[in-house]
Amino acid sequence: MVKPLILLSNDDGVSASGLKALITMLSPLGDLFVIAPDKSRSGASHSLTVSDTVKVAKIKESENLSIYSCSGTPADCVKLATSCLLPHLPDLMISGINHGSNSSVSVIYSGTMGAAIEASMLGIPAIGFSLCDHSLDADFSASIKYGRIIVEKLLNIGMPNNISLNINIPPLPQDKIKGIKICRQNKGMWDENFEKETDPLTGEETYRLSGYYLNEEPEAEGTDETALKNGYISVVPVHFDLTAYSNMEQMKYMETFFN
Amino acid sequence: MVKPLILLSNDDGVSASGLKALITMLSPLGDLFVIAPDKSRSGASHSLTVSDTVKVAKIKESENLSIYSCSGTPADCVKLATSCLLPHLPDLMISGINHGSNSSVSVIYSGTMGAAIEASMLGIPAIGFSLCDHSLDADFSASIKYGRIIVEKLLNIGMPNNISLNINIPPLPQDKIKGIKICRQNKGMWDENFEKETDPLTGEETYRLSGYYLNEEPEAEGTDETALKNGYISVVPVHFDLTAYSNMEQMKYMETFFN
Numbered sequence: 001m002v003k004p005l006i007l008l009s010n011d012d013g014v015s016a017s018g019l020k021a022l023i024t025m026l027s028p029l030g031d032l033f034v035i036a037p038d039k040s041r042s043g044a045s046h047s048l049t050v051s052d053t054v055k056v057a058k059i060k061e062s063e064n065l066s067i068y069s070c071s072g073t074p075a076d077c078v079k080l081a082t083s084c085l086l087p088h089l090p091d092l093m094i095s096g097i098n099h100g101s102n103s104s105v106s107v108i109y110s111g112t113m114g115a116a117i118e119a120s121m122l123g124i125p126a127i128g129f130s131l132c133d134h135s136l137d138a139d140f141s142a143s144i145k146y147g148r149i150i151v152e153k154l155l156n157i158g159m160p161n162n163i164s165l166n167i168n169i170p171p172l173p174q175d176k177i178k179g180i181k182i183c184r185q186n187k188g189m190w191d192e193n194f195e196k197e198t199d200p201l202t203g204e205e206t207y208r209l210s211g212y213y214l215n216e217e218p219e220a221e222g223t224d225e226t227a228l229k230n231g232y233i234s235v236v237p238v239h240f241d242l243t244a245y246s247n248m249e250q251m252k253y254m255e256t257f258f259n
Numbered sequence: 260m261v262k263p264l265i266l267l268s269n270d271d272g273v274s275a276s277g278l279k280a281l282i283t284m285l286s287p288l289g290d291l292f293v294i295a296p297d298k299s300r301s302g303a304s305h306s307l308t309v310s311d312t313v314k315v316a317k318i319k320e321s322e323n324l325s326i327y328s329c330s331g332t333p334a335d336c337v338k339l340a341t342s343c344l345l346p347h348l349p350d351l352m353i354s355g356i357n358h359g360s361n362s363s364v365s366v367i368y369s370g371t372m373g374a375a376i377e378a379s380m381l382g383i384p385a386i387g388f389s390l391c392d393h394s395l396d397a398d399f400s401a402s403i404k405y406g407r408i409i410v411e412k413l414l415n416i417g418m419p420n421n422i423s424l425n426i427n428i429p430p431l432p433q434d435k436i437k438g439i440k441i442c443r444q445n446k447g448m449w450d451e452n453f454e455k456e457t458d459p460l461t462g463e464e465t466y467r468l469s470g471y472y473l474n475e476e477p478e479a480e481g482t483d484e485t486a487l488k489n490g491y492i493s494v495v496p497v498h499f500d501l502t503a504y505s506n507m508e509q510m511k512y513m514e515t516f517f518n
Contacts, residue, residue, distance in 0.1 A: 043307040043308065046367050076468075146517070160506060163503045184500075184507070197312060199312075207339060240367055242495075244422045247498070254441060
């Protein structure tokens with residue numbers, strides 16, 4: 001039996017422990033092809049390298065597991081794998097495991113989800129996994145266990161190839177995780193500020209991003225934030241049609257602007 | 260009467276002629292505050308600089324027109340302006356004029372739209388303008404004329420502050436542009452490949468992105484691609500809720516995976 005070919009990437013970089021956990025999760029399920037940024041690309045969103053060339057380095061190559069690093073972005077990694085490095089399109093693309101939540105509007109900024117969305121745009125079923133724990137020594141054991149069940153079942157049942165799944169895992173021990181909820185993206189925003197710093201060497205003023213998440217509907221049902229708060233793994237199906245259909249009729253008045 | 264405060268940015272960089280055209284378009288309509296990347300950030304999408312600091316340089320400061328450059332991304336520019344540089348939130352944020360189309364799925368990759376979407380996430384009505392002409396000496400005169408009418412009317416009538424408008428202008432002389440169409444995002448994809456190059460100096464192999472746009476519904480009505488093809492300015496209202504609502508019911512079977 002031919003094993004499924006699974007493409008892996010992330011945005012925390014090829015040496016991140018979340019990527020190692022993803023390899024552990026998926027090794028029993030298929031042949032793995034990994035291509036990930038050579039450094040952290042957290043916050044890379046769906047960016048592509050269009051004004052420069054990109055370098056690729058082979059780290060490991062075997063029948064069941066190949067690992068490459070790339071100087072580009074997570075979305076670059078997916079395009080590189082599918083256009084240059086793989087013999088055929090993968091059966092599944094999986095991104096992560098991200099160190100930290102990508103729930104709510106973080107999906108917009110996330111390089112992890114940028115890679116997954118790119119794969120779905122190419123017609124490849126895709127999943128981004130994130131563990132809601134930023135720490136470097138985060139415990140990925142529950143993510144490995146439940147992620148493997150999810151991927152195994154999706155490989156058997158199939159999933160739509162024009163969406164990706166934004167899967168966030170609460171930072172809980174295995175036996176405290178209550179199950180899975182299919183959710184919508186929570187309404188919220190990052191109340192972020194750039195704060196001024198003075199470079200100690202040059203005296204130059206620079207700015208550094210910092211901020212906190214503001215949940216605009218903390219009591220809402222059916223959102224990813226609420227599912228996570230209640231101990232569930234949140235799954236948001238994600239598409240790439242940004243049209244605000246509910247505002248189209250309202251904006252029709254613009255069609256008279258040149259009359 | 261207090262003039263509106265309009266925040267400007269782009270992804271082609273602070274010295275792009277499309278940004279100069281945008282300043283010309285908007286100067287009669289308000290006080291302009293410009294902050295744009297110090298180099299081209301085409302393809303930056305919604306990326307943020309999270310692992311490094313960002314530098315800001317003042318280029319010009321006057322009552323009606325201030326111009327800053329920034330080492331970060333277009334979305335960084337919007338966050339910097341609103342959190343550090345402006346006395347209060349702007350009445351409107353306008354990004355562009357992009358050198359080249361941002362219709363269809365290009366909205367996902369576009370740094371121009373990354374800045375506009377970021378502004379809408381902060382509750383600021385926002386517009387991204389793109390001229391469907393990549394050339395450096397593109398003629399922005401029709402964009403300036405019609406863009407000014409659009410912005411002046413929107414400042415008077417108002418527009419929702421939780422969406423942005425992805426406005427693309429066909430590369431036609433003023434008198435050939437037929438009007439405005441409110442559209443949905445066309446279904447299509449970039450059939451892109453990374454192509455291998457050999458660095459002439461080092462002999463090192465690198466990869467460069469190239470590709471072409473594949474329209475998956477060339478005859479569809481109501482899309483931005485069709486409007487542009489027929490000589491209209493296309494306006495797609497854009498939101499930042501990526502939930503694929505139409506797939507939620509279908510994916511409910513995942514909730515039984517751990518049973």
